[in-house]
Amino acid sequence: MKPRVSLVGKYTVFSLALILGAVAGLSVLYAQFSDTLIERLTGERLNAQLAGTANRISAFIDNRIYQLETLSSHPAMPLYLTAEVRVPEGVEELVRVEADSPDLYGILFFDGDDRLANLVPGQAASGPPYWSRRGWSIAPLPRTRTGGTEIIGPHVPDSGAPGWLLIRQPLRGMQGGERRGHVALHVRLASITERIRIEDLSGATRTFLQLPDGRLLTPTGRPVSKAPPDLMQGPEVLPGWHIAYQIEAEHILNPVRTAQLGMYSLAGATGVGLVLVFWRLARSLRRRVNRLVDGADTLAAGDLQFRLRVHEDRWDEIDVVAHGFNAMADRLQQMLQRTIQSEKMAVLGEFATGVAHEVRNPLATIKLTVQALARKEHDQRRRELLVDVEQEIDRLNRVVGDLLTYGRATAGESACFEIRTAFRKATTVVEASARDKGVDISTSGDSRLCVYANAEQVVQCLVNLLANAVEACGEDDVIRLRAHEEHAQVRIDVTDNGRGMDAATLERVTDPFYTTREDGTGLGLSITRQLALLNGGSLELASEPGEGTTVTLRLPRCRTDEPAGKES
Amino acid sequence: MGRATIVALGTAVAFLITVGAASAQPTGRVELGASAAQADGTVACMYPMTGRGATYGRDSIHGIELALDRLADDPAAPRLRVLVEDSRSKASFAVRMAEDFISNQGADILCGMVSSGVGRAVSRFARESGTILVGTDHASSRLTLEEGHRYYFRVSSDTWYSHAAGARYLKELREETGWQSLAFLGPDYEYGRVAWRDLRMALDQIGVDYEPAGTYWPRLYEPDYSLYIQALLENPPDILVTALWGGDFNAFVEQARKTRLFELMRVANFDAGGNYDTLVSFGESAPEGLILSARHHVNWPQTQRNRDFVRAFHDKAGHYPSYAALGAYTGILAIARAAEAGGDIRDTDAMIAALRGLEIPLPADPEGYTSYIDPETHQIVQAQAIGSPARNGRFPPAQVLLGDWHVYEAESLKPSPALIERRRGNSGGSSP
Incomplete structure (x- = not known):
C-alpha cells in the first residue's frame, strides 16, 4: 500500500523553505550593509579627510614659502650669486640653519639665466647637484x-x-637692478606625498598626488605606471596639482562577498545535502514502514507466528513500534491460544463429566460384584483373575476421577503459604516410587518463599510434575526441585536429567489425552497447567532429547506478614 | 648696493654672528683626558647626545674613555685632551661647533660624527680650514672616495666595505634560494643614498643581476614606517636591503614584524643592522630571515682583544657596546699612535703622514690580521662578518646575537684602484 502524502517529503520542503528564507534574509541584510559601507567610505567622512589632507599639504607648502620669503627678501642673499664678495659668516649660518631640515636637500641659488650659481646643502643633501x-x-x-x-x-x-x-622665488634685493636671480628650496618630494596619506584604517582608500600633466605619485613619492580606472579627483593643493583617490571598496567588500558566496554555497550544499538525506531517510523509512505494514497484513492473514525483527542496538522509533507490534502479536497469540484451550477444555470437560457420570456407577456395581465373586472363589487362578479385574476397575476409576477433575477444575480457596510445605508433601508422595527406580530428588533455592495459591492444588501440580520426572528418569538420575523469586512471582523449576523430549512432543505434551506412556491418561500435565492458570500462574516446559527436561511453574509471590493477595 | 642696504646687511650680519655664537655654546660638553695645560694636543669630537642617535654619542664617550685609559698605561703615549659636544645631528650646528673648536677651544684635531650628512659638512670645513678630521662613525663612502681629501681619515668601516661584503653574501644566497628581485629602503640623506649606490656597484662588480623592485626613501629619524611597509607588502621583493640604522631600524622592525613583511621577503641590513642595541630591541626573538652586520660585534671575532674590549666597556658603561664605541676608541688610539710616530700632534703634515698606512691592532680584527688606514683613501681596512640572529643570552639584556657568520677578508673588499679612479673622476673629487 502506498501513502498518498509523504511526511518526509513535507519535512524536506519545509526545511528547504527555511534555508532559502534565511539566505534571502541574509542577502537583504548584506545588500544594506554594503550600501552603508560604501556610503561611509565615499561619504562625508572621506571628503572631510581629503580636505584635511589638502590643508596639510597646503600648510607645508605655505611654510616653505614663508621660509623662502625670509631668504628671498634678505638683503644679503644676492651675495650667493657673486664670486667676488664672500657671504658674511652670520648670513651663511642663517642659510645653513634654514637648510638644516629633514624635508630639504638644500637651498639653491640661480642666476638670471636659470643656471645654478650656488648651493647650501641641508640635512638630507645627497645626489646631484650636491x-x-x-x-x-x-x-x-x-x-x-x-x-x-x-x-x-x-x-x-x-x-x-x-x-x-x-619652490623658488626671485631674490628681491636684486629687483630693479641689472642682475636678477632666484633662491629656491630644494624639497623632498616624499615630504609632500607622504602627507597625502589619509587615516583610513580599512585600507580601502588609496590616495595619489596628481600632477598637472596627469602623472600620479604614490604616498611614498613613486610614480604610478598605470592610472587606476576608477580614479577620482580630490581637492587642489597647488594650481593643477590635485589629490586623487581610488576607493577600493573591493578591499573591504571582497571578504564580505567571499563570505556571502561561501554562505550561498553552504546553503546550496545544505539544501542538496538535506534533499539527499531526506531522500535516503524516506527510502529507509518507507522500507521499514512497509515491513511493519506487511507484518500487520501477515498477522491479519492469520500467521500468528510472524514477528518483526527488532535491532536492540539501534532501538529507534521504528524498532520501538516493531517491538510493540511483536508484543501485541505475542499477547494476541497467547490470548487466542488460551481461548482455544479454554473452549477445548470446556468441551472436553463437559464430555468427560458426562462420560464419568455414566461410567462411574456401573463401575462401582461391577467392582462390588467382582469382590463378591472373588471372596467366594476357591480356585486360586480364578481368584487372581478377579483381583486383576478389580485392579483394572480401580485404574479405570482413577481415569474417570481424572476426567472429572479435569472437566470440573475450579480454583480452590487461595492462601499464602510457604512453598517448602508443598515441596515436602509432594516429595513424600513420590519418594517411594523414586527410590524404587533409584532416582534421587533434591530441593534447593529459597524454600521459605511464600506463594498465594490453593495449597492442595499446588501440591497436586508438584506431584504430577515429580511423577512425570521420575517416570522419565532412569537409575541414578537426579530430580532437582528449586524455588526462587522472580519479579512478583515465585519460580519453581522441576528439572530432571532423564530422557527428555523432542520438539514435536514438547509442543503437544500439555494437550489433553496426549501421552507417550502406555499406562498414562494424558491428563497429568493438562491438569497441572490448568491448575497453574487457575491459581494465577503459568507453566512452561523446556526439554532436550537425552539431556532432560525442566518444567517451570510460576505462582504469585506473597509474604506471610502481608494481607493475602497484595503481592503482585 | 646702496648705503642703506649695506647698513642693513651689516646689522643683520652682526646680529646673526651674535646669535650664531650664542647658539654654539656647548651644551652637555664633556672634557676627558689631560687638562689644557698638561695636554700634548686637543682632540675635539662631536656626537649626538640627544634624540635617536644619543646612544651612539654616549657609547662613543665611553669608547674614548677606554682609549684614554689604555694610553694612560703607556708612558710613551701622548697626553690627549678630548672635548666632546652634542652635534644634535645637525650639519649647521656641527659646522659652527667645529669652527668654534678650532678658533676658540684650541682644538688640533676634529673627530666623531654619527650622521654622514653632518660628517660631510664638517669634512668640508676641515678641508677648508686645513684641520685633520678623524671620522669615527659616519659611513658614507663618498667621504673617502669622491670627496676624500688629505685632512680626512676614517677609522670605522664605511658603506662600501659593508655593502661589498653584502653583495657577496647576496651572491652566495642566490645560489641557495635563487632570489631575483631586490628593493632598497634607506634614509633619505647622504648615508642612505651612498649605501644604495655602493650596493649596486658592488653587485655589478661581481656580476649579480637582479630585478629592481623599488627604492624607498623615508626621512632620517622617521617615526612611522607604515607607509613604506604597506608599499613593500603590496609589491614584495625577494630581498629587501635596508640602510636604516639605530632607532630608525629598530622602529622599522618593530612595525614590520606586526605585518607579514618578514614572511614575504628576506630583509638584510649590512652596515648597521647587527648593532648591539638593535639586537636588544628584538627581545626574545628576532623576525625570521634577517641578515645583519655591523661595524663591530660583541661576539665576533672571538679573540682575546675583542673579549677584553667588550668586558672593559661593560665594566665602565654598565652595558655592552654599540659599534660606535669601537669607532671612537679607535679614533683616539689612531690619533695617539700617529702623534707618537709623527712626533707632534700639532704638526698637521706629520700627523697626516703618520696616519696614512697606520697599522693599529683592534678588537674588530680576526686572528692574524691588523687593521690599517689605507694611504690611498684614508679609510681603515677591516674584515666584515655578516650573520643571522639566533637566541643567545651571553650578553644580556640582548637575548639574541648574530651567528652563522659569513666572514669576508678585508683585502678582498677594498675598492679597486679603477673604482677609486672612476668615482673620484665622476665627482671631480680630489685625491687626498
Missing part, C-alpha cells in the same frame, strides 16, 4: 606659479634617487 652639478638642469621640468612663488618640478624618482621639487 655631489656633482654635471647634467643637472631644471630646464625640462614643469613649472607652476602660485602668487609670486614658482613650483619647479617635480623631478620624479629614478632608480637611484628619490624625487624632488623646487
Whole structure:
C-alpha cells in the first residue's frame, strides 16, 4: 500500500523553505550593509579627510614659502650669486640653519639665466647637484606659479634617487637692478606625498598626488605606471596639482562577498545535502514502514507466528513500534491460544463429566460384584483373575476421577503459604516410587518463599510434575526441585536429567489425552497447567532429547506478614 | 648696493654672528683626558647626545674613555685632551661647533660624527680650514672616495666595505634560494643614498643581476614606517636591503614584524643592522630571515682583544657596546699612535703622514690580521662578518646575537684602484 502524502517529503520542503528564507534574509541584510559601507567610505567622512589632507599639504607648502620669503627678501642673499664678495659668516649660518631640515636637500641659488650659481646643502643633501652639478638642469621640468612663488618640478624618482621639487622665488634685493636671480628650496618630494596619506584604517582608500600633466605619485613619492580606472579627483593643493583617490571598496567588500558566496554555497550544499538525506531517510523509512505494514497484513492473514525483527542496538522509533507490534502479536497469540484451550477444555470437560457420570456407577456395581465373586472363589487362578479385574476397575476409576477433575477444575480457596510445605508433601508422595527406580530428588533455592495459591492444588501440580520426572528418569538420575523469586512471582523449576523430549512432543505434551506412556491418561500435565492458570500462574516446559527436561511453574509471590493477595 | 642696504646687511650680519655664537655654546660638553695645560694636543669630537642617535654619542664617550685609559698605561703615549659636544645631528650646528673648536677651544684635531650628512659638512670645513678630521662613525663612502681629501681619515668601516661584503653574501644566497628581485629602503640623506649606490656597484662588480623592485626613501629619524611597509607588502621583493640604522631600524622592525613583511621577503641590513642595541630591541626573538652586520660585534671575532674590549666597556658603561664605541676608541688610539710616530700632534703634515698606512691592532680584527688606514683613501681596512640572529643570552639584556657568520677578508673588499679612479673622476673629487 502506498501513502498518498509523504511526511518526509513535507519535512524536506519545509526545511528547504527555511534555508532559502534565511539566505534571502541574509542577502537583504548584506545588500544594506554594503550600501552603508560604501556610503561611509565615499561619504562625508572621506571628503572631510581629503580636505584635511589638502590643508596639510597646503600648510607645508605655505611654510616653505614663508621660509623662502625670509631668504628671498634678505638683503644679503644676492651675495650667493657673486664670486667676488664672500657671504658674511652670520648670513651663511642663517642659510645653513634654514637648510638644516629633514624635508630639504638644500637651498639653491640661480642666476638670471636659470643656471645654478650656488648651493647650501641641508640635512638630507645627497645626489646631484650636491655631489656633482654635471647634467643637472631644471630646464625640462614643469613649472607652476602660485602668487609670486614658482613650483619647479617635480623631478620624479629614478632608480637611484628619490624625487624632488623646487619652490623658488626671485631674490628681491636684486629687483630693479641689472642682475636678477632666484633662491629656491630644494624639497623632498616624499615630504609632500607622504602627507597625502589619509587615516583610513580599512585600507580601502588609496590616495595619489596628481600632477598637472596627469602623472600620479604614490604616498611614498613613486610614480604610478598605470592610472587606476576608477580614479577620482580630490581637492587642489597647488594650481593643477590635485589629490586623487581610488576607493577600493573591493578591499573591504571582497571578504564580505567571499563570505556571502561561501554562505550561498553552504546553503546550496545544505539544501542538496538535506534533499539527499531526506531522500535516503524516506527510502529507509518507507522500507521499514512497509515491513511493519506487511507484518500487520501477515498477522491479519492469520500467521500468528510472524514477528518483526527488532535491532536492540539501534532501538529507534521504528524498532520501538516493531517491538510493540511483536508484543501485541505475542499477547494476541497467547490470548487466542488460551481461548482455544479454554473452549477445548470446556468441551472436553463437559464430555468427560458426562462420560464419568455414566461410567462411574456401573463401575462401582461391577467392582462390588467382582469382590463378591472373588471372596467366594476357591480356585486360586480364578481368584487372581478377579483381583486383576478389580485392579483394572480401580485404574479405570482413577481415569474417570481424572476426567472429572479435569472437566470440573475450579480454583480452590487461595492462601499464602510457604512453598517448602508443598515441596515436602509432594516429595513424600513420590519418594517411594523414586527410590524404587533409584532416582534421587533434591530441593534447593529459597524454600521459605511464600506463594498465594490453593495449597492442595499446588501440591497436586508438584506431584504430577515429580511423577512425570521420575517416570522419565532412569537409575541414578537426579530430580532437582528449586524455588526462587522472580519479579512478583515465585519460580519453581522441576528439572530432571532423564530422557527428555523432542520438539514435536514438547509442543503437544500439555494437550489433553496426549501421552507417550502406555499406562498414562494424558491428563497429568493438562491438569497441572490448568491448575497453574487457575491459581494465577503459568507453566512452561523446556526439554532436550537425552539431556532432560525442566518444567517451570510460576505462582504469585506473597509474604506471610502481608494481607493475602497484595503481592503482585 | 646702496648705503642703506649695506647698513642693513651689516646689522643683520652682526646680529646673526651674535646669535650664531650664542647658539654654539656647548651644551652637555664633556672634557676627558689631560687638562689644557698638561695636554700634548686637543682632540675635539662631536656626537649626538640627544634624540635617536644619543646612544651612539654616549657609547662613543665611553669608547674614548677606554682609549684614554689604555694610553694612560703607556708612558710613551701622548697626553690627549678630548672635548666632546652634542652635534644634535645637525650639519649647521656641527659646522659652527667645529669652527668654534678650532678658533676658540684650541682644538688640533676634529673627530666623531654619527650622521654622514653632518660628517660631510664638517669634512668640508676641515678641508677648508686645513684641520685633520678623524671620522669615527659616519659611513658614507663618498667621504673617502669622491670627496676624500688629505685632512680626512676614517677609522670605522664605511658603506662600501659593508655593502661589498653584502653583495657577496647576496651572491652566495642566490645560489641557495635563487632570489631575483631586490628593493632598497634607506634614509633619505647622504648615508642612505651612498649605501644604495655602493650596493649596486658592488653587485655589478661581481656580476649579480637582479630585478629592481623599488627604492624607498623615508626621512632620517622617521617615526612611522607604515607607509613604506604597506608599499613593500603590496609589491614584495625577494630581498629587501635596508640602510636604516639605530632607532630608525629598530622602529622599522618593530612595525614590520606586526605585518607579514618578514614572511614575504628576506630583509638584510649590512652596515648597521647587527648593532648591539638593535639586537636588544628584538627581545626574545628576532623576525625570521634577517641578515645583519655591523661595524663591530660583541661576539665576533672571538679573540682575546675583542673579549677584553667588550668586558672593559661593560665594566665602565654598565652595558655592552654599540659599534660606535669601537669607532671612537679607535679614533683616539689612531690619533695617539700617529702623534707618537709623527712626533707632534700639532704638526698637521706629520700627523697626516703618520696616519696614512697606520697599522693599529683592534678588537674588530680576526686572528692574524691588523687593521690599517689605507694611504690611498684614508679609510681603515677591516674584515666584515655578516650573520643571522639566533637566541643567545651571553650578553644580556640582548637575548639574541648574530651567528652563522659569513666572514669576508678585508683585502678582498677594498675598492679597486679603477673604482677609486672612476668615482673620484665622476665627482671631480680630489685625491687626498
